[in-house]
Amino acid sequence: MSEAAAGGGQAPAAVRRRAHPVRRLLIERVPFGILTLFAVSVIVFAATQVLPGNAAYAVLGHSATPASLHALERQLGLNRSAVAQYWHWLSSLLQGHPGMSLVAGGSGLGGGGAAQQSVASLVGPRLGNSAFLVAVSGVLGTFIGVGLGLWAAIRRDRPVDHVLSIVLLTVAALPEFVVAIALVLVFASVVLHVLPGVSVLAPGEPPWRDLKLLVLPVATLVLVTAPYTFRMARAATIEALESDYVEMARLKGLSVKRVLFRHALPNALAPTIQVIGLNFLYLAGGIVVVEFVFDYPGIGQGLVNAVSDRDIPTIQFTVLLLATFYVCMNIVTDVIALMASPRRRLAR
Numbered sequence: 001m002s003e004a005a006a007g008g009g010q011a012p013a014a015v016r017r018r019a020h021p022v023r024r025l026l027i028e029r030v031p032f033g034i035l036t037l038f039a040v041s042v043i044v045f046a047a048t049q050v051l052p053g054n055a056a057y058a059v060l061g062h063s064a065t066p067a068s069l070h071a072l073e074r075q076l077g078l079n080r081s082a083v084a085q086y087w088h089w090l091s092s093l094l095q096g097h098p099g100m101s102l103v104a105g106g107s108g109l110g111g112g113g114a115a116q117q118s119v120a121s122l123v124g125p126r127l128g129n130s131a132f133l134v135a136v137s138g139v140l141g142t143f144i145g146v147g148l149g150l151w152a153a154i155r156r157d158r159p160v161d162h163v164l165s166i167v168l169l170t171v172a173a174l175p176e177f178v179v180a181i182a183l184v185l186v187f188a189s190v191v192l193h194v195l196p197g198v199s200v201l202a203p204g205e206p207p208w209r210d211l212k213l214l215v216l217p218v219a220t221l222v223l224v225t226a227p228y229t230f231r232m233a234r235a236a237t238i239e240a241l242e243s244d245y246v247e248m249a250r251l252k253g254l255s256v257k258r259v260l261f262r263h264a265l266p267n268a269l270a271p272t273i274q275v276i277g278l279n280f281l282y283l284a285g286g287i288v289v290v291e292f293v294f295d296y297p298g299i300g301q302g303l304v305n306a307v308s309d310r311d312i313p314t315i316q317f318t319v320l321l322l323a324t325f326y327v328c329m330n331i332v333t334d335v336i337a338l339m340a341s342p343r344r345r346l347a348r
Helices: 003-019 021-049 055-065 065-077 082-094 119-154 157-170 176-189 211-241 245-250 255-294 297-311 312-340
Strands: none
Touching: 021 082, 021 312, 065 157, 065 176, 082 312, 119 211, 119 255, 119 297, 119 312, 157 211, 176 211, 176 255, 211 255, 255 297, 255 312, 297 312
């Protein structure tokens, strides 16, 4: 009985040890992600509430009268307490209703138009445009960075390795707007005239309809993110190539290609995947500058316009969307990195 009791006491610990690493990771990270988003929602709501001015006045403009201001404040719920306003906004958001834009026309997320529109209908098209831009830039930057990193690793300390390292490190040190302006000067205005200098899309037009408009924005984002992937892929591959198991594979007479892709690359993937995930997170913030420079109708440019127009519901929803992307991308990156690690992906 005592041994059974002892065995029964140890059973839960054994079950926890046998739990799959991915499941254990999700159990640990998802609740913290939800708490993070809740904290972000509180901070964003509080920050927009303390902004100078009045949302009702931003809607009505200079022609507002005290009576119309008071009526609109009651309609928008601005006469209630901050806690009541936050709870109404959060509960509506969880039900799929992020609210109505406060901008009836002008340069907000919705562009022109006399009537107010829902925030979701205004942010949705721009979100799709930005998602396409981030996906294309992230995938191209990943392949270019990893490819150049592998190439430099197998040519370590040769001239091509030093040239690639210096050039990409220099590019990584430049801000996005500097790279964007330099590309416009070279390919769209001063030197050559082969690409459009702005990426203006017609309303409702998908970004893949005219891919020439995306060349310079994508090139800018690739140039500022690929160097980080290159440096990590190079360092991780060099470390893997110096390991004992790779040396044993070489002594067995395996080709350089097979040693690189069969033995070195799988063990260099985990740290490289972490950097790739960070690059995607960086792209979510970097598109704000790039979209503004190229006048690309994405969520970044829309956020800048919403701040300029004091469109508070749109600001709150957009920032919360970006925060959700950050949290989800962090979790997905950790899961992929865990699955890519041969020694960590199996339950023990």
